[in-house]
Amino acid sequence: MGVIRRLTCPSCQKEWQLRLGHGMRHGVLGRVMEVFSEDIQREIAADVNTEQLSLFHFNYRTALCRKCRSVEAVPVLHLMESGRSYIGACPVCGGEVELLDEDSRIVCPACERDELNEQETGHWD
């Protein structure tokens, strides 16, 4: 079950709602792959050992997009066997994002004047 986290900036009042973690449907690699672009899907397919069931970790994680000056939830897949990670692009502009640690304080990307307040507002899936 994923969590919904609300981030608000006390300075510019901007607000983001992120769906983080993973849902029930993400227990199967085939379904997880669908959330990535075709390019990344091909890379994952080439990385997966078809002989056996692949072990993986999957979560939507908090990321910063400098281009959109926004905070977004992006899909992150880690394949245990190869040790490789695949990170989805910014859902808004398709650009590269910067992953943030779970408990790091986030400086508002919109105004860059203050740290965002975080609040868990619910669950999804």
Ligand SMILES: [Zn+2]
């Ligand atoms: Zn702000």
Ligand SMILES: [Zn+2]
């Ligand atoms: Zn972006």
